[in-house]
Amino acid sequence: MRCYGLRAALPAVVLCAALLAVASVWLGLAGAAVVSALLIALGWIIYFHSERMVLTALRARPVSEVERPDLYRIVRELARAARLPGPRLFVSPAAQPNILTVGYSARSAAVCCTEGLLRILSPAELRAVLAHELAHISRRDVAVSSWSAGLASLVATCPLIAVLLHLAAPTGREYEADMSGALLTGDPLALASALRKIDTAASAQPLRPRGTLAAASHLMIAHPFPSDGLGGMLSTHPPTSERVRRLEALTGGPGPAAL
Secondary structure, eight states: HHHEEEEHHHHHHHHHHHHHHHHHHHHHOOOOEEHHHHHHHHHHHHHHHHHOOOOOOTTEEEEOOTTTTHHHHHHHHHHHHHOOOOEEEEEEEEEOEEEEOOOSSTTEEEEEEEHHHHHHHOHHHHHHHHHHHHHHHHHHHHHHHHHHHHHHHHHTSSHHHHHHHHHSSOOOOHHHHHHHHHHHHHHHHHHHHHHHHHHHHHHHHHHOOOOOHTTTTGGGGGOOOOHHHHHHHTTTOOOHHHHHHHHHHHHTOOOGGGG
C-alpha cells in the first residue's frame, strides 16, 4: 500500500512542482505563494469531493436494505468475517456489469454495483466480487485510489496527464485483492467465474472513456473501456486470463467453467 501511495503521489508532486516553477518565473515569490495556497485548497477539495464525483458520474444512488435485502445480507456477513464496518451501498443503472469502491477509510467506504452486475452474477459470484471490494478496503488502498480518481477527474481534459495518473495504479493491487477476497469467501472459483462473465460483458458493452468516468476506471473490478485508443491507454487492470489462472491455482486446477 505504501508503494502504491508513493506511485500515486509522484505524478501529483511533479504536476504541482511544474505549476509552482511557472508561477515563480512569471509571478515571482508572491505569485508562487498564492499558487501554493490554491494547490493546498484544491487538494482538500479533491479529498472531500472525489467520492461524490465518482458516484455522480455513474448516476449511482444509495439503496436501502428494504430494496436489496440479499445484497445487504451478503455484505454484512463478509464485513463481519473481515472485521470491517459495513460499507454504504449504491447501485448504478449502467447495463455493463462492474463494481467499485470509493472512500478514504473503512468507515466512509461506499461500494457501488451496476444493475448489469446484479443481473448476471449468481449469488456465489456476487459474494465473491463483494469480497474482492472489501479486500481493497481492508488493504487500505482504496483511499489512494479515490484521491487519484479525484485528481485525474480535474485534469481529464488533458489525456496525457490523466494517463500518467492512471499508470500510478499498479496491477498488483488487483491480484492481491483477488487473493484476499478468495480467502475471505473460501471460494476462488466463484470469483474466477465472475471475472470471466464481467470481462466478456464489459468487452461487449464498453463505456465511453470521458470525464470523471475515465478518471475512476482504475477503481472498477474490470476495465470498462474499449481496449484500443484512449480506452486502452487508461487500462490499469491485469489480464483477466491471468487473474483467473491465479485463482484456479488456489484450488489446484481450473474450475468446471474453464474445462
